[in-house]
Amino acid sequence: MKNEFPKGFLWGGATAANQIEGGWQEGGKGVSTADMMLAGTRTMPRHFSKEIKLNEYYPSHNAVDFYHHYKGDIALMAEMGFKVFRLSIAWSRIYPKGVEKEPNEEGLKFYDDVFDELKKYDMEPMVTISHYEYPYHLTETINCWESREMIDYYVKFATTVLIRYKDKVKYWLPINEINALTLSTSCFIGCGMINGDETEVMNMKMDRNKHFQALHYALVASSKVVKLGKQINPEFMFGTMIASIMYYPYSCNPKDVLLAQKKNREIDYFSADIQVRGEYPTYSERMLEEMGIKIEMINQDVIDLREGTVDMFTFSYYFTACITKQKEFEKASGNMITEGNVNPYLETSQWGWQIDPDGLRWTLNELYDRYRIPMIIVENGLGAYDKLEEDGSVHDSYRIEYMQKHIAAMKEAIKDGADLIGYTCWGCIDLISASTGEMDKRYGMIYVDVNNVGEGSFKRYRKDSFYWYKKVIESNGENLEAE
Numbered sequence: 001m002k003n004e005f006p007k008g009f010l011w012g013g014a015t016a017a018n019q020i021e022g023g024w025q026e027g028g029k030g031v032s033t034a035d036m037m038l039a040g041t042r043t044m045p046r047h048f049s050k051e052i053k054l055n056e057y058y059p060s061h062n063a064v065d066f067y068h069h070y071k072g073d074i075a076l077m078a079e080m081g082f083k084v085f086r087l088s089i090a091w092s093r094i095y096p097k098g099v100e101k102e103p104n105e106e107g108l109k110f111y112d113d114v115f116d117e118l119k120k121y122d123m124e125p126m127v128t129i130s131h132y133e134y135p136y137h138l139t140e141t142i143n144c145w146e147s148r149e150m151i152d153y154y155v156k157f158a159t160t161v162l163i164r165y166k167d168k169v170k171y172w173l174p175i176n177e178i179n180a181l182t183l184s185t186s187c188f189i190g191c192g193m194i195n196g197d198e199t200e201v202m203n204m205k206m207d208r209n210k211h212f213q214a215l216h217y218a219l220v221a222s223s224k225v226v227k228l229g230k231q232i233n234p235e236f237m238f239g240t241m242i243a244s245i246m247y248y249p250y251s252c253n254p255k256d257v258l259l260a261q262k263k264n265r266e267i268d269y270f271s272a273d274i275q276v277r278g279e280y281p282t283y284s285e286r287m288l289e290e291m292g293i294k295i296e297m298i299n300q301d302v303i304d305l306r307e308g309t310v311d312m313f314t315f316s317y318y319f320t321a322c323i324t325k326q327k328e329f330e331k332a333s334g335n336m337i338t339e340g341n342v343n344p345y346l347e348t349s350q351w352g353w354q355i356d357p358d359g360l361r362w363t364l365n366e367l368y369d370r371y372r373i374p375m376i377i378v379e380n381g382l383g384a385y386d387k388l389e390e391d392g393s394v395h396d397s398y399r400i401e402y403m404q405k406h407i408a409a410m411k412e413a414i415k416d417g418a419d420l421i422g423y424t425c426w427g428c429i430d431l432i433s434a435s436t437g438e439m440d441k442r443y444g445m446i447y448v449d450v451n452n453v454g455e456g457s458f459k460r461y462r463k464d465s466f467y468w469y470k471k472v473i474e475s476n477g478e479n480l481e482a483e
Helices: 066-080 105-120 136-142 149-164 178-182 208-232 254-277 284-290 299-307 357-371 397-416 464-474
Strands: 010-014 084-088 124-130 171-175 242-244 247-249 313-317 321-323 375-379 420-426 446-448 460-462
Touching (some): 010 124, 066 105, 066 464, 084 420, 105 124, 124 149, 136 149, 149 208, 171 208, 178 242, 208 299, 242 254, 247 254, 254 284
Parallel strands (some): 010 420, 124 171, 375 420
Antiparallel strands (some): 446 460
């Protein structure tokens, strides 16, 4: 029986360019969809504008200024002992409008410098090629993933970076949380699509057929890139990137059990089945028909999906959900949740997300039983208010407790037989929240002195969780005790 994290386990942290980089008009970068999103709060919805408004705050424009601080930030990650750092490439830093014939050399050079800095510390980069941002020009002209043209634009961008960094990057995730493209919460943020005059980022009306068609285009594009990548460097490892929101039945009522199975297929398994197995799953014909969805597909799509399957199952995990046919139960909240009920057996975070470490063990077992390929948890963490003390300390025992329980659950799943090879906690350094644009919702083990309106020194501070995670990594997950 396995009873420990494997030798060479990939401990690290994860970020996204639009949430940490800043430098939105530097180095030849073009305007991205993320650059058009205004700040919100937990109680005030985040909106986007179709033009940049003067005297309005757009959080991604400066974010936490990784663009100018990357050397110091990487040194702090190395101090924690990171084996891997997950980051994304800003598409509009490479192709400012997405349609140029030649890439922006200054943008390519920036990531060369970042990867070279990681190599100094023997830290592997794990690169998300596209993470919730697109050249805004593609939204204005073709509405991004609404158009089949997007496949070619994405493949060109991805091929450019695969060739450029073929000797610097091994681990690649083509499209972040690709399954979320079917959700209304992801219309603009995940798909880059605008629906009329609506501007509320996380609550847009949607045409479900357009969203599933957009997902199809993205899945085809991802598969084409995996196939091309293997030709560029056979050593490349490609992963899914699934937003895991596994559903429990609220009760043992068979109708609840069947409803949970249906939601797991629709939300979690549908995209993953296609990326891992290379074809639409058997249940999809009835599922799509009952949803009134008809996918436009050409013969080459079928070939591309079959020939571009992934090597790893990589996914984000923050919580589970439960679901029932009964109407009177309180609705759950959380990242990308559009349907689900509060689980009375779970605690919630300050942002109302339910905390379920046992659910992570269950999810790992379910996924490994289904797919039987190596797995990496590429996002997991706790968004919470942190207080910077006068002496520069941040006492975040709540984050340590959260991570302790989830890492302990990972270890149990490994004992169960799951082939888990890595863990990159979300927001190893504080970053702006994608859903709300806040800084108050902090995830990192590194505190960044900047507030919700972009004011602050941008100085970095080590939190208590920084020192705790360092011990976890040093012990390869054996020492989870807090001081």
